[in-house]
Amino acid sequence: MPTPFPKEFRDDVGEVALNRDAGVTLAQIAKDFGIHVGTLDTWMRQARTASGEPPNVTKSENDELKELRKRNRLLEQENEVLRRAAAYLSQANLPKRLYPLVKQLATEGIPVVVSCRVLKLARQPYYRWLHQPVPEADLVAAYRANALFDAHRDDPEFGHRLLADEATASGQPMADQTAWRICHDNQWFSVFGKRKARGNGIRPGPAVHDDLVKRDFTADRPNQLWLTDITEHRTGQGKLYVCAVKDVFAGKIVGYSIDARMTSRLALNALNNAVALRGNVAGCVVHSDRGSQFRSRKFVRALKRHGLVGSMGRVGAAGDNAAMESFFSLLQNNVLDRKPWATRIELRIAIVTWIERTYHRRRRQSRLGRLTPVEFETMMNTQVVLAA
Secondary structure, eight states: OOOOOOHHHHHHHHHHHHTOOTTOOHHHHHHHHTOOHHHHHHHHHHHHHHTTOOTTOOHHHHHHHHHHHHHHHHHHHHHHHHHHHHHHHTOTTSOOOSHHHHHHHHHTTOOHHHHHHHHTOOHHHHHHHHOOOOOHHHHHHHHHHHHHHHHHHHOTTOOHHHHHHHHHHTTOOOOHHHHHHHHHHTTOOOTTSOOOOSSOSOOOOOOSSOOOSTTOOOOSSTTSEEEEEEEEEEETTEEEEEEEEEETTTTEEEEEEEESSOSHHHHHHHHHHHHHHHOOOTTOEEEEOSOHHHHSHHHHHHHHHTTOEEEEOOTTOGGGGHHHHHHHHHHIIIIITSSOOSSHHHHHHHHHHIIIIIITTTOOBGGGTSBOHHHHHHHHHHHHHHHO
16 A cells, blocks of 8 residues: 655645646646646645635636625725724714724724725825824933943943943933943943853753764665754745755655744654655664754654654754755755745745755756656666565
8 A cells, every 4th residue: 555645745735736837737746746646636625625715616716706705805894994983973072083093993903094095084194193202211211322322432441330420420320230231232342341152042952862973974775864954944924944854865855844833843744754755764863963853852752653763963063964954055045045935835835846846856966876866766766676
């Protein structure tokens, strides 16, 4: 019985097919991902159902339904603005100003542009009214900072206490703690002061596995040595994290997981996806850095459950996982840094497409004899079967 594909892989392929460019056929996408076109059609229907689309609805009908829902939501917002405006203006004890009503509606989710259009108001005067004067506390803090900066510029040797005395003498009295906070925030240190070492101050935790690889990134057969790591990239909706598992034998990404949070679940899903696709992996060495995700109890228990052997590099030694870093460097240059990404789903589809279509099936590697990872594994597996 063939090994079932992981759910995350099925969902990603379905999203790629649903968001494909004009002229790209389902047969081509199925070929790129190494699946049957009928399987791809089933995954697409499941993706539509998961997103709330009714079954057996064409794309044009679905687009029309979305447009009708959008117009209905806009009409509901306009009716709400009119209803609230009538109630607001009927109160005789309140000044007849609509700007407070627009602000209140905005806090309740109705866009300012909708409220201003219905009430026939210009938005620019509203935003000028909305703009609040500078708080008194901020003005006092700015005057104190100016006094401290002038004193620091005149006498760079002074610490925060002497700078506070100079500021007090110039008419801006403050406590020593206040002077320290302002100087620390603006990096105004005495030239004789001892700078603190850079870094976030967080020491990495102890390794839960020994380094079994020793920078020897070679393997004689599949499922002998896996490498794993996590990378991140910023989008318009926030960061997106990718955890990938790489088989050193052919350089193939045998499992990955993509999420908006970098938790132990991210690494665990990537490992489980790799095991689901590769089958019997007992005895395989899984090498990583000392990230908390790979030292978590869930991840360690998963390694033992699947019969895998853990391995970890040293602290601050990127070369201990250089083969995995090289893959992420390719991903950075070919996908992540190619353009700004507005949404997480847009970047996710681009990552999955590049891994499955380009890296696995089109990018030839010199160490594999100018073969792609899929071609190399297929050829080597065929030779093993013939030899047996």
